[in-house]
Amino acid sequence: MKTHRIAVMPGDGTGPEVTVEAVKVLQAAAQKFGFKVDLTDYDFGGERYKKTGETLPDSAIPELRKFDAILLGAIGHPDVKPGILEKGILLKARFALDQYINLRPVKLFPGVETPLKDKTPEDIDFVVVRENTEDAYCGMGGVSHYGTQDEVAVQTAMYTRMGVERAIRYAFEYAKKRNAKKAWKGLSDDDKKAGKIGQLTLVGKTNVLTFLYDLWERAFHEIGEADYKNVKRDYNHVDACCMWFVKNPQWYDVIVTGNMFGDIITDLGAMIQGGMGIAAGGNINPEGVSMFEPIGGSAPKYTGQNVINPLAAICSAQMMLDVALGETQAAEAIEKVVMDVTGTKMKSMAAGRMGYSTSEVGDLVAQGVADYKG
Numbered sequence: 001m002k003t004h005r006i007a008v009m010p011g012d013g014t015g016p017e018v019t020v021e022a023v024k025v026l027q028a029a030a031q032k033f034g035f036k037v038d039l040t041d042y043d044f045g046g047e048r049y050k051k052t053g054e055t056l057p058d059s060a061i062p063e064l065r066k067f068d069a070i071l072l073g074a075i076g077h078p079d080v081k082p083g084i085l086e087k088g089i090l091l092k093a094r095f096a097l098d099q100y101i102n103l104r105p106v107k108l109f110p111g112v113e114t115p116l117k118d119k120t121p122e123d124i125d126f127v128v129v130r131e132n133t134e135d136a137y138c139g140m141g142g143v144s145h146y147g148t149q150d151e152v153a154v155q156t157a158m159y160t161r162m163g164v165e166r167a168i169r170y171a172f173e174y175a176k177k178r179n180a181k182k183a184w185k186g187l188s189d190d191d192k193k194a195g196k197i198g199q200l201t202l203v204g205k206t207n208v209l210t211f212l213y214d215l216w217e218r219a220f221h222e223i224g225e226a227d228y229k230n231v232k233r234d235y236n237h238v239d240a241c242c243m244w245f246v247k248n249p250q251w252y253d254v255i256v257t258g259n260m261f262g263d264i265i266t267d268l269g270a271m272i273q274g275g276m277g278i279a280a281g282g283n284i285n286p287e288g289v290s291m292f293e294p295i296g297g298s299a300p301k302y303t304g305q306n307v308i309n310p311l312a313a314i315c316s317a318q319m320m321l322d323v324a325l326g327e328t329q330a331a332e333a334i335e336k337v338v339m340d341v342t343g344t345k346m347k348s349m350a351a352g353r354m355g356y357s358t359s360e361v362g363d364l365v366a367q368g369v370a371d372y373k374g
């Protein structure tokens with residue numbers, strides 16, 4: 001029997017509560033689909049930092065590299081100054097493990113309320129491929145004359161051809177794979193006649209960031225032209241993209257964008273798919289170890305109340321099975337069961353208003369997986 005070794009980092013606030021439910025579902029899937037999960041817990045987070053001053057120690061990196069995947073709850077503690085845990089744990093893991101893709105599906109499940117009037121699951125179903133190791137996240141810059149009237153702060157956004165290219169290639173491959181069975185429904189007849197099967201939209205700011213996004217745009221078209229002729233190419237400025245997310249989300253199939261723009265537009269994406277309670281993501285190194293996490297934060301005010309929505313964590317574990325562990329049948333089953341739970345059982349995706357507790361939602365999904373008939 002195949003055993004998957006998984007590092008579990010529940011983290012802060014409600015992270016541990018939702019992680020327990022994700023693990024519950026993983027175990028149900030393992031039982032059902034005939035594999036094993038070997039879990040190792042790590043206590044990196046705000047509490048450990050407060051006690052020991054340690055975030056993610058260097059020594060943990062080679063250890064984490066040995067796992068098949070990492071499951072993360074949430075990082076962020078109300079008593080710790082913003083930036084310390086984010087940089088010291090989350091960004092450190094992403095960078096040190098070279099998780100150069102942040103994969104964030106924006107999919108409205110049945111029964112889930114979207115703030116967009118008249119939009120249905122038919123309209124909201126796309127994926128954002130966010131570059132995850134460069135941009136203003138790279139940590140280049142500094143400050144002089146700190147705290148004086150003469151203070152100067154500089155923080156540089158940088159992109160390398162290599163970094164841009166690997167993100168773009170991943171996104172084209174993703175678009176190709178996503179539409180291999182059935183071409184994306186947003187294509188025009190002319191596109192279909194021209195042999196297109198899907199669409200990749202580059203989101204940038206070529207009108208202002210004329211160095212950065214010029215590099216992206218050239219790489220995008222060169223790679224698309226050479227290797228992905230069957231994927232239609234589109235481009236949006238990031239501000240316009242925010243507008244279209246709200247007005248015409250059905251225009252999107254797969255999006256590729258930089259780290260900072262990807263961070264921002266995926267919070268908007270999370271809202272139109274029903275909120276932080278349901279939005280999942282993966283920090284992916286296709287050649288190494290990947291880390292899966294809900295895209296929302298630690299929601300400390302709900303800690304310990306058993307009211308937070310665990311579906312984002314459950315869907316992150318689902319993505320882990322699909323993308324990192326090759327358990328595609330189990331992943332498909334979990335997704336179907338989650339759609340059934342949102343469509344026929346839960347009242348809302350919001351904390352405290354689900355009609356169920358955190359652990360009851362986990363039970364519903366785990367039971368659904370155990371009873372899954374395909």
Ligand code: IPM
Nearest residue numbers: 075086087090091263266295
């Ligand atoms: C996210 C978060 C992080 C980011 C923060 C916590 C560093 O907002 O995963 O989207 O900006 O990437």
Ligand code: MN
Nearest residue numbers: 263264267295
């Ligand atoms: Mn974010």
